[in-house]
Structure formats: C-alpha cells, structure tokens
Amino acid sequence: MKNSGRAAALFLFPSFLFVLIFSLVPIFESFRLSFYRMILTLPWLGQKFVGWQNYLDLLTDPVASHSLLTTLIFVTVTVPLEVLLGLAVALVINEPFRGRGLLRAVVLVPWAIPSTVASQMWRFIFNDRYGLFNYFLFGDQTELYLAPLADPQLALGAIMVADVWKTTPFAALMILAGLQAVPDELYEAASVDGAGGWQKFRRITLPMIKPAILLAFLFRTIDALRVFDLVFVMTQGGPADSTNVLQFYGYKKSFAEGMIGAGSAVSVLVFFLALLFALLYIRILG
Amino acid sequence: MAKLAVRNLTKTFGANAVLREISFEVADGEFCVLLGPSGCGKTTLLRLVAGLEEASGGMISLDGQRIDDLPPQKRDVAFVFQSYALYPHMSVYENMAFSLRLRRLPEDGIRQRVREAARLLEIEGQLEQKPQELSGGQRQRVAVGRAIVRQPKIFLFDEPLSNLDASLRASMRVELARLHRRLRATILYITHDQAEAMTLGEKIIVLHEGKIQQLGSSSAIYRRPANPFVGRFVGSPQMNLIEGRLDEKRAVFRSGGLEIDLSEALSEGWEGYAGKALTVGIRPEDLLFAGRDDAWAQAEVEIIEDLGSDRFVHLRCGEMELLARIPAHMAVNRGEVIRLTGKPSRLHLFHQGKRVQ
Amino acid sequence: MIGALSLLPFLWFVLTSVKSAGQITAIPPQIMPAFHADFYRSAVSEHGLFRYLANSVIVAGSTTLISIAIGALAAYALTRFRFSWARSCLMLLLAISMFPQISIAGPVWKILSHLGWLNTYQGISAAYVSLSLPLAIWILSTFFRELPYEIEEAALIDGCSRLQALRKVVLPLAAPGLFTAAILVFIHAWNEFFFALIILTNSNLQTLPVGIALFPGEYTMPWGEIAAASTMATLPLVVLTLLFQRRIIRGLSAGAVKG
Numbered sequence: 001m002k003n004s005g006r007a008a009a010l011f012l013f014p015s016f017l018f019v020l021i022f023s024l025v026p027i028f029e030s031f032r033l034s035f036y037r038m039i040l041t042l043p044w045l046g047q048k049f050v051g052w053q054n055y056l057d058l059l060t061d062p063v064a065s066h067s068l069l070t071t072l073i074f075v076t077v078t079v080p081l082e083v084l085l086g087l088a089v090a091l092v093i094n095e096p097f098r099g100r101g102l103l104r105a106v107v108l109v110p111w112a113i114p115s116t117v118a119s120q121m122w123r124f125i126f127n128d129r130y131g132l133f134n135y136f137l138f139g140d141q142t143e144l145y146l147a148p149l150a151d152p153q154l155a156l157g158a159i160m161v162a163d164v165w166k167t168t169p170f171a172a173l174m175i176l177a178g179l180q181a182v183p184d185e186l187y188e189a190a191s192v193d194g195a196g197g198w199q200k201f202r203r204i205t206l207p208m209i210k211p212a213i214l215l216a217f218l219f220r221t222i223d224a225l226r227v228f229d230l231v232f233v234m235t236q237g238g239p240a241d242s243t244n245v246l247q248f249y250g251y252k253k254s255f256a257e258g259m260i261g262a263g264s265a266v267s268v269l270v271f272f273l274a275l276l277f278a279l280l281y282i283r284i285l286g
Numbered sequence: 287m288a289k290l291a292v293r294n295l296t297k298t299f300g301a302n303a304v305l306r307e308i309s310f311e312v313a314d315g316e317f318c319v320l321l322g323p324s325g326c327g328k329t330t331l332l333r334l335v336a337g338l339e340e341a342s343g344g345m346i347s348l349d350g351q352r353i354d355d356l357p358p359q360k361r362d363v364a365f366v367f368q369s370y371a372l373y374p375h376m377s378v379y380e381n382m383a384f385s386l387r388l389r390r391l392p393e394d395g396i397r398q399r400v401r402e403a404a405r406l407l408e409i410e411g412q413l414e415q416k417p418q419e420l421s422g423g424q425r426q427r428v429a430v431g432r433a434i435v436r437q438p439k440i441f442l443f444d445e446p447l448s449n450l451d452a453s454l455r456a457s458m459r460v461e462l463a464r465l466h467r468r469l470r471a472t473i474l475y476i477t478h479d480q481a482e483a484m485t486l487g488e489k490i491i492v493l494h495e496g497k498i499q500q501l502g503s504s505s506a507i508y509r510r511p512a513n514p515f516v517g518r519f520v521g522s523p524q525m526n527l528i529e530g531r532l533d534e535k536r537a538v539f540r541s542g543g544l545e546i547d548l549s550e551a552l553s554e555g556w557e558g559y560a561g562k563a564l565t566v567g568i569r570p571e572d573l574l575f576a577g578r579d580d581a582w583a584q585a586e587v588e589i590i591e592d593l594g595s596d597r598f599v600h601l602r603c604g605e606m607e608l609l610a611r612i613p614a615h616m617a618v619n620r621g622e623v624i625r626l627t628g629k630p631s632r633l634h635l636f637h638q639g640k641r642v643q
Numbered sequence: 644m645i646g647a648l649s650l651l652p653f654l655w656f657v658l659t660s661v662k663s664a665g666q667i668t669a670i671p672p673q674i675m676p677a678f679h680a681d682f683y684r685s686a687v688s689e690h691g692l693f694r695y696l697a698n699s700v701i702v703a704g705s706t707t708l709i710s711i712a713i714g715a716l717a718a719y720a721l722t723r724f725r726f727s728w729a730r731s732c733l734m735l736l737l738a739i740s741m742f743p744q745i746s747i748a749g750p751v752w753k754i755l756s757h758l759g760w761l762n763t764y765q766g767i768s769a770a771y772v773s774l775s776l777p778l779a780i781w782i783l784s785t786f787f788r789e790l791p792y793e794i795e796e797a798a799l800i801d802g803c804s805r806l807q808a809l810r811k812v813v814l815p816l817a818a819p820g821l822f823t824a825a826i827l828v829f830i831h832a833w834n835e836f837f838f839a840l841i842i843l844t845n846s847n848l849q850t851l852p853v854g855i856a857l858f859p860g861e862y863t864m865p866w867g868e869i870a871a872a873s874t875m876a877t878l879p880l881v882v883l884t885l886l887f888q889r890r891i892i893r894g895l896s897a898g899a900v901k902g
C-alpha cells in the first residue's frame with residue numbers, strides 16, 4: 001500500500017507513547033540512576049553522580065550477596081520442580097477423557113488467583129497454631145507445631161511451596177501447547193514401527209516438545225528471579241533475612257530507604273541475570 | 287463499462303523484477319484473459335490494476351483517466367479472488383449488499399440489485415446463508431455476485447475457477463461466458479489453464495517471466511505462436527520442439543536422423559538462415575505417419591496412450607522423443623517402426639527464440 | 644489428584660471465610676463451616692472491601708479497554724502494513740516484556756509524581772496499560788495474522804477506507820482474539836500488586852491485591868476477613884477461567900507469552 005510507513009506510524013503512535021513514557025524511559029532511567037545517589041522522596045536534594053559506587057556497595061554489602069544467593073537457591077529449586085510437575089500435569093490434561101475441559105480449567109485456577117491472595121492463603125496454611133500444614137504433620141500434638149514462616153531454616157521452603165503451587169499451571173500450559181502441536185500421525189507411525197508407550201514418550205514426545213520445555217524453563221526462570229509478591233506478604237524478607245530475595249532487597253533500598261540509585265543497581269543486576277539465563281536457553285534451543 | 291489501458295507497467299519486489307514494461311489494452315466490453323504459468327506475475331498484474339499493490343513504474347488508465355494514484359476504493363473495479371474472500375461474518379445477501387451500503391444506496395435499490403444478481407447466478411435460495419454453509423461452486427457464485435452488483439468499470443478475476451473440481455469448472459466456464467455476453471462487461475481474467483483461456487478469451491495475453499510473450503485472439507495464438515514458449519504453453523498435449531540446423535546450401539533442416547524440407551515453409555527467405563540454428567515446432571496432431579518417399583525420419587513406437595477418442599503415440603527417433611496424436615481407429619503397435627512426416631504449412635519455425643516465416 | 648492439589652488449598656480458604664471465629668483456630672480443623680456471613684460483613688464495614696473492589700474494577704476495566712483499543716491498532720499495523728521496521732517493533736516489545744517490571748517501578752513513580760498522577764486512577768491505569776501492551780499486541784498480532792488478508796482487500800475494493808475495513812470487517816472477525824486478549828489483560832491488571840503498592844498509597848484508592856496484602860493486624864491476623872476479601876477478589880477470576888478456559892489456554896500459548 002501507498003504510504004504504509006506513515007499509516008503504520010499513525011496506528012502505532014498511541015501504543016508507542018505509552019510504552020515510551022512508562023517502559024522505555026523508565027528502563028533507561030533505571031540504568032542511569034544506578035550511577036547516581038538520590039533520595040526518592042526528597043528530590044530537592046538533587047542527584048549526585050557516583051559512578052560505579054552503587055555497584056561497589058552491592059558487592060561489599062553482605063546482605064546483598066546473601067540476597068543473591070537466596071535468589072539463586074530459590075530459582076534452582078523451584079524452576080526445575082515447576083517444569084517437571086508442569087510436564088506431568090500437561091501429559092495428563094493432554095489425554096482425551098471426560099471432563100478434561102473442566103480439569104484444565106481447575107488446573108488454571110492457581111495461575112489466575114491474585115498472588116497476594118495466594119500468599120495470604122499459604123500464610124494461613126503455614127500458621128504456627130492452627131495451620132493445616134502443622135495439622136497434617138503432627139495432628140493434635142500442638143506442642144510439636146512449627147512456625148515455618150518464623151523459622152530461618154524453613155521460611156524459604158514455605159515460600160517455594162507457595163510458588164510451585166501458584167506457577168506450575170503456567171509451565172503446564174506452555175508444555176501443553178507443545179504437546180498439542182505433535183501430530184497424531186507421528187504416534188501412529190511409531191506404533192506401526194513397534195514402539196511401546198515409554199518408547200513413544202522418549203523418542204517422539206520428548207524431542208518434539210523440547211522447545212516448549214525450554215521455553216517454560218526460560219519464562220519461569222526470568223519470573224522466579226524477580227519473585228516479590230510472595231515474599232512481601234508472607235515474610236517481609238525475614239526471618240533474619242532468610243527470604244530476602246534480590247527483588248525485595250532492591251525494593252527496600254528504593255522505597256523503604258529511598259535510596260533509588262542503589263535500588264536501581266539491584267534492578268539492573270536482576271535484568272542482566274535474566275538476560276544471562278535467556279541467552280543460555282536460546283543457545284541450548286539453537 | 288470502460289476501456290483499460292496499461293502502459294510500461296513495471297513492478298519489482300526488492301531486487302526481484304516481477305513485471306517488466308507491460309503494455310496492453312482491454313477494449314470496452316472485451317473479455318481479456320491473462321494466461322501464464324505459475325509465478326509469472328499474473329496476480330501481481332491484477333493487483334496493480336486493482337490498486338492493492340503499488341507500481342514501480344508505468345501507468346494504468348481506465349477510460350482515459352489515470353488511476354494508478356488512486357486507492358483501491360476509488361478505482362471502481364471489482365475483484366474476484368482465487369479464495370473468494372467472502373466475508374465470513376455476513377450472510378450471502380450482506381456480502382453482496384456490502385459495497386452498495388458503503389455507497390449509501392437506498393435500501394430498495396440494494397435489494398433489487400442483489401436479487402437480480404442472485405437470480406442471474408441461481409443463488410436466490412442461499413441469500414440468508416453464511417459463506418461457510420455453501421458449497422465451493424456456490425461460494426464462487428457469491429463472489430461473482432458481489433462483483434456484479436457493483437456494476438464496476440471493470441471486472442478483475444484471479445483464477446476464480448481453480449478451486450473447483452473439473453466438471454464444475456467446465457460448467458462454470460460456460461456460465462461465465464454466458465454472463466459476459468449478457469452484461470457486455472469489460473473483464474480481465476487470470477488463469478494458468480490454457481483450455482479455460484481459449485474458451486473464454488476474446489483476447490489472450492500470454493505472460494511469462496514478467497513479460498508479455500504474445501497478445502492476440504485464441505486462434506492466432508494457437509496457430510501462430512510468437513515463440514517456442516507460447517508454442518509449448520498453449521495447446522494440449524504440448525507441441526514437439528526440435529532443435530537443429532539448416533543446411534548451408536539447401537532449405538533442409540537437420541536434427542539427428544531427422545531431415546525436413548523447409549523450402550515450402552521458408553520459401554524465398556531461407557538463405558538468411560543458411561547454416562543457422564533453428565527450432566522446428568510441430569503439434570502432435572500435425573505429425574503424420576508417411577509413405578515411403580516424403581518421410582522426415584523413422585521412429586520407433588515406445589508407448590501408446592489410448593484416450594478412447596484418439597491416441598497419443600510416444601515415438602523415439604534416435605535421441606529425440608516425439609509425441610503424435612492419431613485417430614483411434616488407426617492401427618499402430620508398440621515396437622513398430624514407422625515413418626514420420628507433416629504438412630509444411632503446419633510447421634512452426636523459430637530462430638533465436640522468435641518466430642520466423 | 645491434580646485437580647485436588649490445585650483447588651483444595653484455595654477451597655480451604657473459601658471455607659474459612661464462611662466459618663465462625665472459633666472454628667478458624669480450632670484443632671483439629673473443622674471442615675464443615677457454620678456458613679456465617681460475619682466475616683464478609685465486617686470486611687465490608689470495617690475494612691472497606693467494596694471500596695477495594697470498586698477500585699479494582701475501575702482500574703482493571705479501564706486498563707483492559709485502553710490496552711485492547713490501542714493495542715489492536717498497533718497489532719493491526721504490525722501485521723497488515725508492509726513496512727521495514729515492523730519486525731524491530733515486535734522484537735522491542737519482546738525485549739521490554741523481558742525487563743523485570745518491578746525494576747522500572749522507581750522511575751515510573753518519579754514520572755507519575757511529576758505528572759501529579761500518584762494516587763490517581765489514571766496514574767495506575769497508565770502504568771498498567773504500558774505493562775499490558777506487549778502482551779496484548781503480541782496476542783492480537785497472532786490472531787490478526789490468521790485472518791486472510793484477502794478478505795480485507797475485498798473490503799477495500801468494495802469501497803471501504805482503511806479504518807472502515809478495520810471496523811466493519813477485521814474487528815468482527817477478530818472478535819474472539821480481542822476477547823481472549825481482553826481476558827488476559829484483565830486478569831493481569833486485576834492481580835497486579837507491586838505497582839499498585841507503590842503508586843496507590845492512599846487507602847481510598849487501593850485495589851484488592853494491595854488491600855489483601857496490607858490487611859491490618861501484626862499479631863492476631865483477622866483471617867476470616869482476609870479469607871472473605873480473598874474470596875471476593877478471586878471469584879471473578881475463577882468464573883472467568885472456568886468459562887473461558889479454552890480461550891485462555893489458546894491466548895497464553897499464542898506466541899507463548901507470559902500473562
């Protein structure tokens with residue numbers, strides 16, 4: 001069409017405006033601020049260029065490195081678990097049976113629930129006096145009851161359980177999409193060639209859905225790196241910083257302490273971590 | 287209705303020159319067929335006329351007015367797509383009425399025009415149905431109906447019959463011809479089916495590699511193909527093309543074991559080609575089995591395809607393979623060696639890709 | 644089994660919301676609730692549940708409308724016009740959605756405070772629109788791409804302008820896609836917590852997720868009220884999921900975008 005460039009620009013303009021003001025500019029601002037010292041709520045104090053100081057502070061702050069470690073543990077435990085469980089769920093809800101549509105909808109529920117609701121819900125379940133968790137472990141012996149969210153040994157685990165519950169459906173959906181793209185003829189051909197159930201899974205299903213699985217890994221990793229809502233509601237980073245993941249650490253720096261430069265440095269760090277993982281997965285994907 | 291004129295039309299996609307310096311005219315009320323193999327740029331040419339694609343050069347005019355700067359909605363052309371492109375969310379009636387509504391015609395006028403078109407196309411019973419409830423042939427009719435109600439300056443058809451099965455195609459072909467006679471509409475019609483082109487086209491344009499190879503009536507194109515490509519593309523089964531050379535001293539053409547006297551076909555002008563490479567084309571129906579004297583060559587019968595009404599005989603003559611079409615009653619057996627000949631007036635001679643004679 | 648695992652924890656919370664105060668802390672846990680509406684009543688009267696609900700509806704609703712309207716225009720241009728930088732646009736969107744959204748919260752806060760839009764509906768909605776646009780545009784493009792272009796060209800030849808073709812032919816045909824994208828954007832905006840937390844500090848304007856997260860009471864948690872509010876916050880979503888399960892799955896796997 002004539003003038004398509006100009007017409008396209010016109011159609012794209014409103015979206016572009018939003019994305020520019022509330023995404024692109026903030027992203028660049030985030031990078032820029034990470035080299036400045038500035039108090040968020042006291043802007044009249046001005047900004048001071050401090051070079052790499054914010055990053056150096058991060059490196060030397062033991063809380064920050066502990067926070068990085070916590071985040072990495074969180075990612076390496078939850079993501080493989082979610083993808084594995086997601087794969088199992090996807091295999092089940094891909095089979096044709098009566099009520100499959102209903103089951104798929106039910107499986108989606110944890111994904112659809114607001115994360116703060118999920119957090120409060122799990123906080124209630126992990127309650128130290130009347131939570132279901134304790135009841136299932138110890139029954140009536142209330143003297144044995146644990147306080148998982150107040151125990152530095154257990155708090156992170158409790159948050160991981162909540163996260164796995166909430167986001168496994170998403171991994172399952174991504175893998176389901178991959179499963180649905182495998183043509184039935186392939187299985188039929190394999191049956192004719194004499195493959196059994198397990199062999200079909202190993203030789204056909206797995207290779208065919210490998211991209212979907214990797215994609216699920218990628219999305220889940222990027223997301224797990226910036227886990228925040230669960231921590232905010234369930235533990236506020238405690239006890240004893242045991243659940244103080246990077247994103248929460250950055251939030252506290254920016255909005256509780258108002259040190260937006262330091263907070264931005266954390267953001268940039270999280271971004272590069274995500275990018276690193278993304279590139280890694282893309283390499284594996286080929 | 288109107289007269290279409292295309293001058294030096296050129297279209298390139300990136301570095302790919304799809305159409306090169308195309309010029310032709312379609313007279314008022316004429317049924318013009320664009321014929322060419324797949325990928326030769328037919329659709330592109332039609333889309334340029336419709337305004338769905340922007341030309342890289344040249345001009346297009348309707349009734350003497352340039353239209354190449356106008357958007358499609360201002361050109362007053364109707365386009366029947368290969369896939370029909372019916373609006374799936376509208377009934378057949380709404381599909382046909384859509385363009386009239388856009389032009390704010392009174393509802394009465396719209397109803398009248400749609401009914402009339404539906405009657406003409408025999409889809410009156412389907413007016414309330416949705417396109418996906420129709421058969422292929424009915425969809426095709428709706429697509430044509432949508433074009434007819436507009437009473438446009440020119441109809442553009444892009445292989446409208448190619449999605450139909452063979453028998454439906456044959457009957458729709460006749461109906462389209464009848465429709466054209468009734469409406470006396472100016473039509474530019476694309477096909478890659480030469481039989482369709484021959485039966486429908488008052489004028490045929492043969493397109494190949496972005497260039498017009500030949501332009502003329504169907505009989506002219508069949509009888510006097512302008513080059514070997516047209517010779518082979520038009521006519522079924524395909525014309526035999528024999529590469530060879532003219533003798534230095536006489537008007538005799540030689541290729542392998544084959545020898546043809548061209549003194550009649552070339553008459554006086556043969557000296558100009560003395561010793562030069564020539565291509566001789568002869569249609570399978572023009573190859574004759576000869577007596578002893580005037581034979582061009584001997585050939586062995588390899589395969590016989592019996593079509594009932596007549597037979598295709600595949601012949602081997604040294605390195606060369608030739609095809610003859612003979613009446614069904616003529617006796618011939620596989621493995622038999624026969625003598626070949628043909629009428630000089632039925633020979634097509636080409637030199638350097640161009641017709642000579 | 645799978646169904647039970649995904650549903651039971653939440654059902655437990657729903658049951659909690661209709662129990663009596665004594666039942667909540669009972670050991671062994673009591674499964675059958677007393678079906679009291681007390682917690683709902685106090686959540687409404689003492690904690691302003693309806694206010695949160697109204698705020699959520701306004702914010703998520705306007706975010707959805709705006710995102711889909713301008714996202715549809717953008718997706719249409721990206722899939723329909725031939726121009727050289729269409730691919731770069733889509734890639735840019737993908738890159739933006741890769742960026743940790745929380746990381747841009749500080750600068751967004753600064754911009755909104757410049758505009759005087761902190762603690763306003765338009766402020767939070769504007770932020771949400773820009774967060775949802777990549778998802779909306781991505782999903783809508785996959786739907787637009789499936790519509791045969793020829794139908795639109797037929798409309799142009801029939802006399803439509805570009806905008807008319809969009810309105811009369813493309814949008815009706817793309818309605819399922821628009822609807823799918825709208826559901827996903829709505830769920831996303833309804834559930835968003837972090838931006839709401841920092842932009843809406845005035846409790847009169849806060850949305851449900853913030854209200855639920857910040858429920859008052861450090862030591863004795865008002866579990867009944869929290870459960871009641873949670874049920875209210877989640878019910879619309881559960882209904883949406885049950886009704887439109889197929890669309891949601893389709894939308895999420897379209898281009899495999901995170902919702």
Ligand SMILES: Nc1ncnc2c1ncn2[C@@H]1O[C@H](COP(=O)(O)OP(=O)(O)OP(=O)(O)O)[C@@H](O)[C@H]1O
Pocket residue numbers: 299302304322323324325326327328329330331478
């Ligand atoms: N939008 C486009 N971008 C790039 N190349 C194109 C485009 N449209 C067509 N072409 C190229 O132009 C050439 C001619 O295409 P066109 O569709 O006109 O052929 P056609 O004669 O209609 O073939 P068919 O009989 O298969 O429909 C093809 O080589 C095609 O690859």
Ligand SMILES: [Mg+2]
Pocket residue numbers: 328329330444
């Ligand atoms: Mg074509």
